[in-house]
Amino acid sequence: MENADVAQVLYDMGAMTEVIGGNPFKVRAFRQAAEVIDTLPGPVSELWRKDELTGLPSVGTRIADKIGEILESGTCEEYEELAAEVPMGVLELLRIEGVGPKTVASVWKELGVTDLDGLEDAIDSGRLKEVPRMGPVRVRAIRKAIGRYRARGGRMPLHRALYYAEGILGRLRRVPGVIRAEAAGSLRRRRETVGDLDLLIASERPGPVMRAFASLPDVDEVIARGDTKSSVRLEIGLHVDLRVLPPESFGAALHYFTGSKNHNIAIRTRAVRLGLKLSEYGVFDREGNRLSGEREEDVFEAVGLPWIPPELREGTGELEAAEAGKLPHLVTEEDLLGDLHVHSDTSSDGRSSLQDLWREAKGLGRQYLAITDHSRSRPLGLEPKALLAHAKEIRAASKKFQGGPKLLAGVEVDILPDGSLDLPADVLGSLDWVVASIHTHFDDPPDRITARMVKAIESGVVDAIGHPSGRLIGKRDPYSYDLEAVLDAARAHGVALELNAMPDRLDLTDGGCRLAKEAGVPVVIDSDAHVSSHLSLLRFGVWVARRGWLEKEDIVNTRPASRLRETRRGEAAREERK
DNA sequence: GCCGTTTTCGGCCCGACTGTTTTCAGTCG
Structure with missing residues (x-):
């Protein structure tokens, strides 16, 4: 039973209570508790075992009891009672834009609609109009919203949302009278995905801004247009909200629209x-x-x-x-001195030469760069002999290229299905930096995946575990494993966990970073660059680290090259310190 | 259902916009 499963039961209880017209504050209580559980850095079952659930914000004795029930049986009495009354399909209707709890209750009670198909039928047959306050405009809007709901693939990755936001803000900043234009919302909080854009403008003259906004070139539909607030949907499906405020209110508005909701309420x-x-x-x-x-x-x-x-x-x-005066001094991009997971054109999937990578890193002010191409079990990966030759070449290049980052000879070695490494220990031991990653058998049962990672950590020749969960946002789910057990092993051996900064990985997650910090495990923020332009993507990793409350001291690659291995307690590090 | 430096009862964040209405309910953020 994962945190997300427990949270889902609570979310559903909130929604069902809302649809049957229950106490709105109880609805909110369920939702808030669900959000707390959903974003908990550690397993909720652990807190339950220690009887510490009520220590969580928004979790009182009643909800704590329900969580206990859910952890034991997958459900709870009140959930079953609600579910007996409210059909599950009804809850999905709440996800349609413009359809809220009152509308859902009406179509369910008065028209007998219990799911999305039923709602579409009610539209087609004209019965939806019978619902109070339901006119032709709303019916059309709901029909379109259902189409979008069926078509949409969820939230947009942060890097794409940033791109669109900057484009729009750039245009709005040129509108006469605009003093400031900023993005707020989850984009400003740097969440890994963004549901919609919240843009704020400081101006005494909203009119021209509203006109410019509604006539942006890639606007598909103007959803709402008022004096100070408008909403549009872009052709790519992204929903964008814009607010215009007088300059004296801009700070308050920026705070309010940055959220999160829970932060604001608090x-x-x-x-x-x-x-x-x-x-x-x-x-x-x-x-x-x-x-x-x-x-x-x-x-x-x-x-x-x-x-x-x-x-x-x-x-x-x-x-x-x-x-309490205990806010963390969050790590910044400037704190990162180097990058310890970079592929060159020597490995199958790298596309840039050592020189190109070095030049790009120099431009970014990096002090070191570990070249970590793939090991032999990957297609065209390096056999021991080829890897040793490659290491020689890297070190020679590092001497030859003057006045830029030092090149470190490394490898990204596969963790094989049995947990052994894809290259002999003596070869790995001769390198400057070793990243060990799982690239195969993602479907192994959780205890096997955990055992593979722990065995790699205990090998004594590994510096960091690459992209620990293997997820690809929106494409591949993380494999299940016991992060706590991996952290325990990592702490014992001084091995770092990677925060892979590739925007579709961002792996560790923010919650994982917080756990690593609590466990005393160092985190290394890597680009995993496969082409020189990827080297600048480290900033995405920095944002995740900041969301995970990490400080400079928690990050391996804020240290100079000479001190990278000082927390490692493996054999190779001991050798090196002699 | 949660919560407490006025409270263990009685509150619970605040406002814009739309469509459907002749004054406002519903939705959204």
Whole structure:
């Protein structure tokens, strides 16, 4: 039973309670508890075992009991009662844009609609119009929304969302009267995927901005258009919201629309306790007098807190940390001195030469670069002899190229199905950096995958475990394994876990980073570059690390080249320190 | 259902926009 499964039961209970018109605050309680469980860095079962569930925010004794039931049996009594009343298909209707709990209740109770197909039938037969407050415009909108729901493939990866956001912001910044234009929302929090774009404009004259926004070249449909707020959908399917605010409100708005929702509720509740009111327009006192709001810092100052970086604003303890003066000093891209997982054209899938990689890394100000091509079991991977020759070539090149990063001779060695490594230990031991990764048998049972990784860690010749979960966002699920057991082994041997910065990997996740930090396991942020232009992608890894509360000291490649192996407790490192 | 430096009861963040209405409910963020 994974955290996500427990969370799903709670999410569904919230939705079912909402559809049957239950207490809205109870609905919110279910949802908040679900979100907490869903984003928990460690397994919820562990907290349950230690009877510490009620220590979590938004989890009281009642929900803690339900979580216990769910962990033991996969469900709970109240869930079963709700599920007996509300058909599951009804919950899916809530995911249709423009369809909320009231509409769902109406079509279900009055028309007998219990799933998406039923809703489409009701539209086609004209029965949907019988529902109160349902006119032709809404019926058409719902029909279109169903089509989009069926077609859409989920959230957009961060790197693509950033690309579109920058394009739109660039155009809006040229509109007369625009003082500032920024992206907020999950994009600003640097979540790995983004559902829609939230853009904010500071201007005294909203009119021209709204006109420019609605007439952007790739707008497919204008969904809403008001004086200060508009929504459009781009041809690629991305939903974009735009708000225009006066400059004196911009900071408050930036804070509010950056979220997350849980963070906002927590900080507004805190404001209420202090006799203040927060809105996207500013900070107000009891009489409604505006106190501040031009800068985002104003909002935090008003509630007695230091500014909190957007990546931390998930409602997972950042307010408490800020209050205690214990916010982490988050790692920055500038802190990274090198890159320890890079492929050259010597391995089958690398496309850039040593010189190209070196030149690109020099431009990025890197001090070192480990060339880590694939081992022999990968197609065209390197046999021991070829690898040793390659290492010689890398070291020679490093001497020859002057005034740039040092090139380190490394390898990305396969962890074979039995957990052994794809190259002899003496060959691996002669290299400057060894990344060990799983590239095959992803479907092994979890204990086998775990055992493979642990065995690799215990080999004494491995510096880091590459892309630990093997996931490809939107394409391949992570393989199941026991991260805690891997972290235990990694700590014991001083082996690092990789945070692979490729935008479709981002593996470790933010939650995994937090666990690694708690376990005292170093993290290495790598590009896994297969072409020289990939070297700049490290920033995506930095954002995940920041979301995982990591500081400079937690990251291996913030150290100079001479100190990379100082936390390793394997044989090779001991040899080296002699 | 959660929560507490006014509270263990009685609150629970706040506002814009739309479509359907003659004043507002529903949805969204």
